[in-house]
Amino acid sequence: MPVLSSQRLPPLSSRIRAVTSFVLALAAFAAPDIVIADFEGPTYGAWTATGTAFGSGPARGTLSGQMAVSGFTGKGLVNSFLGGDGATGTLSSPPFRIERKYIRFLIGGGKDVDRLRLELLIDGQVVRGATGPNDRPGGSEALEPAEWDVRDLAGQSAQIRIVDEATGGWGHINVDGIVQTDQRLPKLLYGLGRTIELKKRYLNLPVKSGAKKRWVTISAPGEEPRRFDIELAEGKPDWWAFTDVSAWKGKTVTVRVDELPEDSKGLAAIDQTDAIKAKDLYREALRPQFHFTSRRGWLNDPNGMVFYKGEYHLFYQHNPYGWGWGNMSWGHAVSRDLVHWKELPVALHPDPSGTMYSGSAVVDWKDTAGFKTGSEDPLVALYTAAGRPFTQGLAYSNDRGRTWTKYRGNPVLGHVAAENRDPKAVWYEPQKKWIVSLFLDGEEFAIYDSKDLKTWRELQRIRIPGTAECPSFLPMPLDGDASRPKWVLFGANGGYLVGDFDGTRFVPDGPPKRMQHGNAWYAAQVFSDVPGRTILIPWAQLDFPGMPFNQMMGLPVEQTLRTTAAGPTVFSVPVRELASLRRSHRKFDAPASGFTNKCDELAEVEVVLSGVSGRCELNLRGVKVSYDASTGEVVCLDRKATLRPVGGKVRLRAFVDRRSVDLFGNDGALYMPMGTPIDPANRSLSVTTSGGTKVDSVDLYGLRSSWR
Structure with missing residues (x-):
C-alpha cells in the first residue's frame, strides 16, 4: 500500500474534521445495524456446534493455557482454544437474510485458510471467507475488525459457519461481533505524523485496553528515537500513558504512527503537561499500599538494584505504554528507606540492539571501567540487549543515577548460547575483580570475571536443577561471622546452591534448596553495595485488572545465612524499615483457643503459638492460613511449606495489603509471599486452634500507606 507522509497531506486536524463530518452525514441516512451474533449469552442459542472446540457456549475471554485474548466486545466471544489447539469442530448460525451492504466482524487466532x-x-x-492473522510462534491473541462486501448478495438467505479443523500451533480461531451494516470500516492511513514543540515535562498518550497496537516513534534532533507499540485509543481512552521528555525540553519532536483508521483521534490527542494525567494517583481501588508499583504500565523483574549515598535504586523491567508485557525498558525509582519510593524517568530505552532486558548495577568505586567524569563515583549498569542475537551491554551514570549513557563499545559480551541474559555483578575484593553470573539456557548458568566490566572471561558453567534465569551470585557471612563467608547462587524461582568460591571455581556443598514458597515471587535481586546487609526484592507476579498499572514488587526482605540441620540455609525477614508504617498497635495476650477481632485494611499480624500438637487456622481478611503440627506444614491457598516449632513455639507474621498476604515464620525460616484477590469489605481477623495448640499472643498493627 502507498505510504503517505504528513508533508503530502493536509493538516491532521483538517482531515479529522472532514472525515468526521462525512461519517456523520452518512450515519444520518444509514439504516440501523442488524446484529447477527454478539455471543454474550450463556449458550450459542440457535447456533449449532459440532466437535469439542467450541463447547456449549461462548468463552468468557481467555481460556486456560492461552495467551491473553483482547479486542473482543462485551464479555463473550467464540474461542475454539477450548482444551487447547488440538480440539476441532464447527459452529453454524441459523439462516438469515442479507439486508445490508456489509457484514462486519472481529476475528483473531490462527491463520489457515x-x-x-x-x-x-x-x-x-x-461465497466469502476469512481467517486469523497468526501463522508462526509468538503473535497476538487480539481480535481485529474485518468485513465482507455483500451488496451483490442482497436479499438472499445466508448462513455463517465457523470452522476449526486445525490441531497444531495456532490451531484455533476467535470470532465476535458479527453485524450487518451499511457503513464500511474506516480506511487506514499510513505514516501519519505531527510535530510538537516541547514546553512541558510529559507527553501523554491515550490508551484503550484491547485496541489494536500501533507503532509510535518519537524523535528529537540529536537524540535516540523512542519507538514502541501501544494500544492507542482512537476515541475516549481508558487511561493515559506518558513519556518523560524533560531532557528534550525546548526541542521540536516528531511523533509518527505507522497506521491509523481515518477517523482515529489517537494522534491528535497526544498532548504535553507538567504532571501525568492520572486521577487519584496511588489511590486507585486495587493499588497496593506498601508494595512498589509503577505509576503507569507494566513491570516485572527488579533490575540494577544498588545503594549509593543514602539512596536505594530500584530499576525494573517496564512497559511504560501498556498494561501487558512489552517494550522492555528499565523503569527507575529511588528510596531512602526501602518503604517510600519516588519514580524517576525511564533509565534505559530500547535501541537498535534490542529491548532492554534484565541486568544489574554496581558502584564502580575504583573506576575500573574508566567512566568517571566528575566528583561522583560512577554507577554502572550491566544489561541484556534482547535483539537478534541477545548480547550484554553497559550503561553508566555520573550524576547519581539521574541520567544514563550507553557505552559506545557495546556489546561487552557477544552471543554465547540461546537467549543468554540477566548479568549480575559483584566485586571480589581478594583478587580485585568483578564476578558476573549469567543465565545461558535451560538450567545452565555461567560465571565470568572481569577487571574492568568491559572484558569478560568465562570461569565455569554450573546448573541449578529446577531453576532458570535471573541469577544472583554473592557471598554471605555464615551465622553473621564475616570471617566465614559462604557463596550463594540462586535463580528466578528461588532455587539456590550454597558453597565455596575461590575466585575461579564455585563448589556447591550439596543439592539446591528453596528460599521461598509463595505464589507471588520471581526473578528476585539483591541490592549491591549495602554495607553489612543483604536486602532482596522479588517481582510479585500479580495482575491488577482494570487498573492503569500492572504487577508489583514484593516486600523488601533482609536475608541471612544460618547453620541448620539441613546445612547452611537462607532465612528471610521483612526489613526493619517497614515498622515505620505502623500507625496503631493492639496486643492480645493468652487468648487461649480462639481469637476474633476486626482487621485493618492494611495490617501486620503476629501470632505466637505454644503447645503445638494440633491445628491452628488464621483468617486474614478472608485469606486462610493453617498450621498442622502433625505434618509441620503451613498451608495458604495452593502453597505449603515446612515449619517446625522452635523452643516449643511457632511464630507467624503476616503483612496484609490490598491483593497480597506476605507470610513469615520463626524469624525467617518460612518465607511465603502470596498474591490473591481480597474482598475490600472483608475486615475479619480470627485465630482458631485445636488438639492442644494454644495461642500465646496476637499483635495487630494497623499500617499506613507508603504513598501518603
Missing part, C-alpha cells in the same frame, strides 16, 4: 475459517454460505456454498 484451509482449516481455520469464518465462512459465509449461500445455498450451502462458501
Whole structure:
C-alpha cells in the first residue's frame, strides 16, 4: 500500500474534521445495524456446534493455557482454544437474510485458510471467507475488525459457519461481533505524523485496553528515537500513558504512527503537561499500599538494584505504554528507606540492539571501567540487549543515577548460547575483580570475571536443577561471622546452591534448596553495595485488572545465612524499615483457643503459638492460613511449606495489603509471599486452634500507606 507522509497531506486536524463530518452525514441516512451474533449469552442459542472446540457456549475471554485474548466486545466471544489447539469442530448460525451492504466482524487466532475459517454460505456454498492473522510462534491473541462486501448478495438467505479443523500451533480461531451494516470500516492511513514543540515535562498518550497496537516513534534532533507499540485509543481512552521528555525540553519532536483508521483521534490527542494525567494517583481501588508499583504500565523483574549515598535504586523491567508485557525498558525509582519510593524517568530505552532486558548495577568505586567524569563515583549498569542475537551491554551514570549513557563499545559480551541474559555483578575484593553470573539456557548458568566490566572471561558453567534465569551470585557471612563467608547462587524461582568460591571455581556443598514458597515471587535481586546487609526484592507476579498499572514488587526482605540441620540455609525477614508504617498497635495476650477481632485494611499480624500438637487456622481478611503440627506444614491457598516449632513455639507474621498476604515464620525460616484477590469489605481477623495448640499472643498493627 502507498505510504503517505504528513508533508503530502493536509493538516491532521483538517482531515479529522472532514472525515468526521462525512461519517456523520452518512450515519444520518444509514439504516440501523442488524446484529447477527454478539455471543454474550450463556449458550450459542440457535447456533449449532459440532466437535469439542467450541463447547456449549461462548468463552468468557481467555481460556486456560492461552495467551491473553483482547479486542473482543462485551464479555463473550467464540474461542475454539477450548482444551487447547488440538480440539476441532464447527459452529453454524441459523439462516438469515442479507439486508445490508456489509457484514462486519472481529476475528483473531490462527491463520489457515484451509482449516481455520469464518465462512459465509449461500445455498450451502462458501461465497466469502476469512481467517486469523497468526501463522508462526509468538503473535497476538487480539481480535481485529474485518468485513465482507455483500451488496451483490442482497436479499438472499445466508448462513455463517465457523470452522476449526486445525490441531497444531495456532490451531484455533476467535470470532465476535458479527453485524450487518451499511457503513464500511474506516480506511487506514499510513505514516501519519505531527510535530510538537516541547514546553512541558510529559507527553501523554491515550490508551484503550484491547485496541489494536500501533507503532509510535518519537524523535528529537540529536537524540535516540523512542519507538514502541501501544494500544492507542482512537476515541475516549481508558487511561493515559506518558513519556518523560524533560531532557528534550525546548526541542521540536516528531511523533509518527505507522497506521491509523481515518477517523482515529489517537494522534491528535497526544498532548504535553507538567504532571501525568492520572486521577487519584496511588489511590486507585486495587493499588497496593506498601508494595512498589509503577505509576503507569507494566513491570516485572527488579533490575540494577544498588545503594549509593543514602539512596536505594530500584530499576525494573517496564512497559511504560501498556498494561501487558512489552517494550522492555528499565523503569527507575529511588528510596531512602526501602518503604517510600519516588519514580524517576525511564533509565534505559530500547535501541537498535534490542529491548532492554534484565541486568544489574554496581558502584564502580575504583573506576575500573574508566567512566568517571566528575566528583561522583560512577554507577554502572550491566544489561541484556534482547535483539537478534541477545548480547550484554553497559550503561553508566555520573550524576547519581539521574541520567544514563550507553557505552559506545557495546556489546561487552557477544552471543554465547540461546537467549543468554540477566548479568549480575559483584566485586571480589581478594583478587580485585568483578564476578558476573549469567543465565545461558535451560538450567545452565555461567560465571565470568572481569577487571574492568568491559572484558569478560568465562570461569565455569554450573546448573541449578529446577531453576532458570535471573541469577544472583554473592557471598554471605555464615551465622553473621564475616570471617566465614559462604557463596550463594540462586535463580528466578528461588532455587539456590550454597558453597565455596575461590575466585575461579564455585563448589556447591550439596543439592539446591528453596528460599521461598509463595505464589507471588520471581526473578528476585539483591541490592549491591549495602554495607553489612543483604536486602532482596522479588517481582510479585500479580495482575491488577482494570487498573492503569500492572504487577508489583514484593516486600523488601533482609536475608541471612544460618547453620541448620539441613546445612547452611537462607532465612528471610521483612526489613526493619517497614515498622515505620505502623500507625496503631493492639496486643492480645493468652487468648487461649480462639481469637476474633476486626482487621485493618492494611495490617501486620503476629501470632505466637505454644503447645503445638494440633491445628491452628488464621483468617486474614478472608485469606486462610493453617498450621498442622502433625505434618509441620503451613498451608495458604495452593502453597505449603515446612515449619517446625522452635523452643516449643511457632511464630507467624503476616503483612496484609490490598491483593497480597506476605507470610513469615520463626524469624525467617518460612518465607511465603502470596498474591490473591481480597474482598475490600472483608475486615475479619480470627485465630482458631485445636488438639492442644494454644495461642500465646496476637499483635495487630494497623499500617499506613507508603504513598501518603
